[in-house]
Amino acid sequence: MKKIIVVGSGVLGASAAYHLSQSDAQVMLVDGRHPGRATDAAAGIICPWLSQRRNQSWYRLAKGGARYYAELTEKLRSEGESDTGYARVGALSLHTDPKKIEQMRERAEKRREDAPEIGEIEVLDEAQVRELFPLLNDGYMAVRVSGAARVDGRALRDAMISAAQRNGVSVIEGEAALSVVKGRTTDMSAKGEPLPEHAADVTVKGEPLPEHAADVVSKGEPLPEHTVDVTAKGESITEGRVTGVTVNGEYFPADEVVICAGAWANELLRPLGLHFRVTFQKGQILHLQMPEQPGSGEWPVVIPPNDQYLLAFDHGKMVAGATHENDVQLTDVRVTAGGMHEVLDKGLALAPGLADGELQEVRVGFRPFTPGFLPVIGRVPGWEGLITANGLGASGLTMGPFLGRQLSQLALGLEPDLPLDDYAVEKALEPR
Ligand SMILES: Cc1cc2nc3c(=O)[nH]c(=O)nc-3n(C[C@H](O)[C@H](O)[C@H](O)COP(=O)(O)OP(=O)(O)OC[C@H]3O[C@@H](n4cnc5c(N)ncnc54)[C@H](O)[C@@H]3O)c2cc1C
Secondary structure (H helix, E strand, O other): OOEEEEEEEOOHHHHHHHHHHHOOHHHHHOOOOOOOOOOHHHOEOHHHHHHHOHHHHHHHHHHHHHHHHHHHHHHHHHHOOOOOOOOOOOEEEEEEEHHHHHHHHHHHHHHHHOOHHOOOOEOOOHHHHHHHHOOOOOOOEEEEEOOOOEEEEHHHHHHHHHHHHHHHOOOEEEEEEEEEEOOOOOOOOOOOOOOOOOOOEEEOOOOOOOOOOHOOOOOOOOOOOOOOOOOOOOOOOOOOEEEEEEOOEEEOOOOOEEOOOHHHHHHHHHHHEEEOEEEEEEEEEEEEEOOOOOOOOHHOOOOOOOEEEEOOOOOHEEEEEEEOOOOOOOOOOOOOOOHHHHHHOOOOOOOOHHHOEEEEEEHHHHHHHOHHHHOOEEOOOOOEEEEEEEOOHHHHHHHHHHHHHHHHHHOOOOOOOOHHHHHHHOOOEOOO
16 A cells, blocks of 8 residues: 655645545645644635736646635535635625726636636626625725635635545644655665775766766765765765655655645755755734624625735624735744734725724734746656645645645646646756
8 A cells, every 4th residue: 555645734735635535545644833834824815817927827727726626625515524614705806997997807708718617707886896895995896706715724724634534644743854765766886885986987877977977976985785875066966765754753654755845845855955946925914803794704805906805704704914025034923013014004995994893813824935936746856755846825725725636646646637847846946
C-alpha cells in the first residue's frame, strides 16, 4: 500500500489529504499550526470571473476552482459534513462610474460563455444596491453575479479533515522536516574509496557531469556507495530521494511527501539545497458584530473598486478587509494601528453603517506568492518522492480545493484534470 504524507493542513493540504483519503493509499497529514496561517484568516470570496487579471493560466485555475466548489461541498455533505462554510450568496461589484459598470457587465457576459456557473448577471442602480446591502454608502451602482459565493476557510478545512479522518487519514500536530537520501539516483561508484581530488569520471543519473566535472571534490572523505554529496563549481548537486518526514523527533517513512506549507515552504526545502521562491504578503482583516441585521446571512459579498471588501454573515456579523503588506517578517503577526486605520478608513467610507459595529477580532494571515503571482504545482525536479504546490496568493480559498485534488492525483500516479505545464515548480526553484 502506498504511503503518502501531506505536510501543511491549510485549504490546500486539507484538500489533498481529503482527496487522497478516497484512494487505498495510507495517508498522514501533519501541521505545525504556524501563527499567520492564510486559511485561518481569509475572507473567503469566491468570485474570480470579474477579475481584470489577463493571465490565462491564473484564470484557468481560479475558474476551475470556483466551479469545483459545487461538486466538493455536495460530496462532503453526502459524507456527513453539514458545515462546509460555503454559501452561494452572489456578489456585488461596485462602481460609481456607469461606464465602468458597463465594462464589468460585458466582461462578465463574455466569461459566462465558458463559465455558466457565474449565474445571473444584472446591473443594479443605487436603490437596488442598498436594498441588497443596507449598510452601504450612497452613490454606488453594481454588477451583481448570482453564482459568486463566500466560504469560511476554517469550516471548509475542518470539514475536509474530518471527512479524511473518517476515511482513515491520521492527523498529527508538529513541525515536519524532510528525511532524504542524497544521490540514490546516481550510478557513481566510489566504492568506499575517497574520490581522487579531480575525479573526472563521476556520472550522475548515468550522464557524465558536464564540463565542470574536474571541480568535483569529495571533501577528503570516502563517499558511501551510491551517495552524491559533491560540489561542482561551488554549487551543490542536489539529487536524491525523499524518504519521509520527521515530526517531534519521530521518523515517518513515505513513498510520496506532498508539501503544502504555504508561506513557510522555503524552510522545508532548504536542506535539499533548494531555494523555493515563495514570498508572502501580510493581511489584517477585521471582524465586527453589528446589532441584529435581519437576513444578513443572505447578503451578497461586496467588492468595491479599491482593494477592500465586505462580507456579511448571520446575525449581523461583518468582515471587512484587508491590508496588503509586503516587506514584513513571517513572524510579524501583530495587529497594527496602521493596519486597522487603513481597514476602518476604507471600510467606513464604503459602509458608514459599520460605525455602530462592535470590534470583535482581527485575524492576520500571510498570502503565499510564487513568481509572476502564478501558483506552481508538480514534482520537485531531481528529488524522487516529493510533490508540492504553492503560491495561491489572494485567491487561495478559490483555487485550493481544486489544486489539492490535482496534488492527490499526482501522488497517486493519475492524470491530473488539467495540464500542469504552465505551473511547473521549476519556475519557483533555484539552487541555494
Ligand atoms: C486576509 C486574507 C484574506 C484572504 N481572502 C481570500 C478570499 O477572499 N478569497 C480567496 O480565494 N482567498 C483569500 N485569501 C487567500 C487564501 O487564504 C490563501 O491563498 C490560502 O489559504 C493558502 O492556503 P495554503 O494551504 O497554501 O496555506 P496556509 O493556509 O498558510 O497553510 C499552510 C500550512 O502549512 C503549515 N506548515 C508550514 N510549514 C510546516 C512544517 N514544516 N510542518 C508542518 N506544517 C507546516 C502551516 O502551519 C499552515 O497550517 C486570503 C488570505 C488572507 C491572508
